[in-house]
Amino acid sequence: MSKALFITEKPSVAIEFAKALNIKGSKKNGYIESDKAIITWCVGHLVTMCYPEKYDPKYKKWSLKDLPFIPKQFKYEVIDSVKNQFQVIKDQMKREDVSTIYVCTDSGREGEYIYRLVEDMVGVKNKIRKRVWIDSQTEDEIRKGIKNAKLLSEYDNLSSAAYLRAKEDYLMGINFSRLLTLRYGSVISSYINSKYTVIAVGRVMTCVLGMIVQREREIREFVKTPYYKIIFDFQFNNSLDYDGEWKAVEGSKYHMSNLLFSDSGFKKKEYAQSFIDEITKENTTAVIKDIKKKQEKKNPPLLYNLAELQNECSKRLKLSPDETLKIAQELYEKKMITYPRTDARVLSTAVAKELIKNINGLSNMKSVCLLSKENGNIDYFINKIIAEKLFTNIEKTRYVNDKAITDHYAIIPTGQGLDNFNKLHDKSKAVYIMIVRRFLAIFYPPAIFSKLSITTSVGEENFFTTSKICVQYGYLDVLNENRSNSDSKTDKLEVLKKLKKNQEVNILKSRIKESETSPPKRYSSGSIILAMENAGKLIEDEELREEIKGSGIGTSATRAEILKKLEKIDYISLDTKTQILTPTPIGEMIYNVVKASIPTLLKPELTASWEKGLSMVCSGEINADEYMVKLESYIKKNVERVLTINNSASLISSFSLIPNSNK
Template sequence: MGKKLYITEKPSVAASFAEVLGMNITKQDKSRGYAESEHSVVTWCFGHLITMAYPDAYDPKYREWKVEHLPIIPEEYKYIVIDDQGVKKQFETIKTLMLREDIDLIYACTDSGREGEYIYRLVYEQSGSNKSARRVWISSQTEESVKEGIRNAKDISEYDSLAQAAYSRAKEDWLFGMNFSRIYTCLYGRKVSNLLKESKSSVIAIGRVMTCVLGLVVDREQEIRNFVPKKHYGIAASFLSCDSNLLYKGRWVPQDKKDSKEADKEEKYISREEAQKVIEELKGHPGKIKKVEVKTKKEQPPLLFNLAELQSEANKKFKLPVDKTLEIAQGLYEKKLITYPRTDSRVLSTDVLEEIPKVLNGLYKNAEYKDYVLKIKEMGDLKVTKSTKRYVDDSKVTDHYAIIPTYVTAETARMDDNTRNVYNLIVKRFLAIFFPPAVYNTVRVETAVNKEIFVSNAKTLKEAGWKEVYEVSVAKQDEELTEVPIHLLAKNEAAEVKDFELEEKETKPPSRYTDGSLIITMEKAGKFIEDEELREQIKTSGIGTSATRAGIIKKLKDIGYIRINSKTQVVTPTIKGEAIVEVVRRTAKELLSPSLTASWEKGLAMIENKETTQEVFEEKLYAYINKTINKVKKSGGSIDLTRIIDAEVKAK
């Protein structure tokens, strides 16, 4: 009986598999690129080893970038080993192992997702091997998960549709990048460099997702730049209740808003003259309390983290760049401390429920979480079961369930601050779901003055519930809450009007993106889509994927199209970024469209789910590339970019 070959995505993951298989990877093993025992061989990739070849691999004429060569659409795509000495050496090692006569079965142990599948398939194809293979699909790297993954490994053919989606994604990105980057560079590279006073002609990098994201940042900046603030006015009144002797404030709600549920949130924009007229009409009239509405409101614990939410929360709380949060989460995963981080799901699958008591026991051993776990145990039966649809729903789990801690007890004292902060977020968000809702007492008082209504609001935390464990970052609330105990006021109680105050306010422009809010915007691309049917169609697909979004933002920064403030994480476009968006807007504005970008992502998901074929998808892709490249050609490089720099200078 032959040996089994296990191929992982990274050396650190190989160590987890080797341990389960009874091996210890030595320095010598690391040097030769694999570890071997009597029954098993474990080797590893360094992430991607194979990449798609550049256009000149198809024809030497493509070394020169010329408009007349475009579009470039290969009949058959070529793949090459990445030009790096270490990568080439490791690929040859894996290839040799795959072709060894004593190896009779291969286990694909790369990351359980589209990109991990692609990494393995490329290596397998380039090696020339025809040996049987099985796919190991795991959501954490704990010993039990790895053992179960090996035990339940399915034939690699079960994942063919995932592989087809991965290949189509790579072809799509190649076609967008190679064709659009070339045509825009040929037609507008010199103009952009002149605009920036650069000596060399600029290379204009265009990407299927990257350019769309850049468009979002530029659109927001221009919206802020062109924003004209408007002054508007409101009225506040100070009251002294006659029986309870409470001094409190209320804000005027116009007649057409007073019965609306949105009365406290939406303000009617009125002029100074209108506001002063209302005040004059009300002067000298007494107040009377028309309504005292006391309610108890429950607030459920938040959903668990997916990657985008984790990145956003870490960005808000700790100003961590999104790519740094991903790096930390990946490291925690490889140390077996959390489950697979590159997930879009915010709920658990039913099959992971049996692991929860073990996870809680592991957290109990950490002094930082011990008391919380004790309280959960004191509550009796766990609050999260198969019937708890808010947190357990197989229909909402994609490749992986939400990010949660594993049963491995972390030594948080040995972690650096950033790692400890991210791990702490994941653990506390997980623990919170076992706690009861937070309970608030809310009070809404309506005071009438000559038929006009003034509203006062209060909100107090009655029972902390889950908030004892975890506090969510929330945007500042618009409605003002009073600390005065207005629940003591009584209906029909008279109130003396002490004073009216004219409040001057000003409309504000939208906020700039932070890289955390940009990640969430990419995930929820559907909100930009006016067509309801398409919005529903792509609600599970955003711009990019959980695995790629942070890298896209980082690339935009690295190539100088956006800036990210290191302290605030606020994102702004550069002049170059604005110029590129302007050119694209005037020549092929659909490249900036979130709906188009998200619909391509939806198409890939449909291949994966066998709802369409790779052939149908790629036929549409080629038609789009042909049509759009020809449209850009017609612009002939005639767009004037000088107004971009003029607008930027004026804005400063």
């Protein structure tokens, strides 16, 4: 009797599959077997690419004459630490009574790569292979994924993209790290009085280092510029007070004047004082020139994808992207949320039609979860959604868009696994509650703000007053947004509403407010993730920016690991309390070396275009051979370039400009 073989990515996932499929066979060394099925598992990667010395022993010693290193056929090997489990999987895949193999590794490029490497190494033939693609590890989703499993061959383009990504990182890392180390490692070592310096280079890693260094240098070189604003205090009927800020709009005597820093301030304090003296000498009263009242609506934010979740957790919980990803993966494996390594912030139409299941599941939170006092009100929002059927027609909103989804939809709670909540660490609980609140918010109405804008004229000069308050919190209550000072703001708005156009008001007093320009902010661990996701925003060329829209630097699955590696090799420093990122002196030196040798590695548009190319391979727009031709050409061209330039002296000079560079 033939059996089906299920191969998962981790042992814990295999257990969940066994439960979902009701496989109650005996647990053996590395697999579970019943009379109808076998379940085994990888432990992450089992197979990896061989180092150059496996091609030829001469490559163990780094030499410029051996570069570029581009093998015609890439070699792979089983990782020593997991050889036993690889052999277990191989034995099961080779069994004659196994007719169908279900690939159940994570549903993404990396999960595909993990399995394909094993299959290639084993050399599977004459077996039906099917791909299980799921968005959560709930039993229903697992069973549905197996029922709807497609032939593995339908994912061949995804597999090609996965292999290419690995080859790209391998070739760039091997060639450029060896090249720059041999050319410039001794230059850095001599400068910092160290024995040896290895220069680590990566397609994505080096670009991200460049972003952090460039931002730090913008801050370092920034010169604060003071400027002086003018504020007038007005009074109506000896009781109603308000203030207005002067701006040199069209019609002002000072419009476009070279005395101004901007239309709202003078370059020097004496200019501002001269303005006040001049205008108050001629005027003791002012006139309400214009009043505009309007309401503004703010819709609930889109759902979390991994980058957005990592950014929010960095800001609110001071978690690094790596910590957030680990927590999200934990919640996924406990069936509490959907697949976390997603770039989408919307849902599919099919999922939207069944969201009532998720909401009904969450309605058990209060009885199952020990919620804090702050989060106890979640129960109220869930009950309101159910009672008033606020989920009706959600598929017609901006939160549902099939075209904006590639592999997986946004991160949402499944409504299951709640019995695990009380076993979670506090940080994991906080992340889960954030995901639940963001999900519930999409069913609530927008927040409504009442905005009042007043223009007060003093002679020919105009002063502007703006008051904005939230009059209907809507979804903001679900997100637990702060309502502080709302009463005082409401009182002020009610007072200002009494003013009418063409009314005369008294000038009570005037004052000069000194301000100054602000430098750009340093990247936090969260904001750099968003910048990596939206690489196009860092590109000046508008046409190119639109062309690579949607392709960032790295992927949702790799960005956290890239930051972690940069920190590990001491190229950047992360303040764990603030989550602020800064480059180290050695990181800045590496940046200078790359900028002077292979500057394109620092350009977001190039790095993003490589990722775009992988997406095109995945979609079938280009083939793997076309991609490899471009990749090999890029590597050869840059190796040749570096071998011909002589810039060590200028590099040493540039090191001296780096603070604390240990000279």
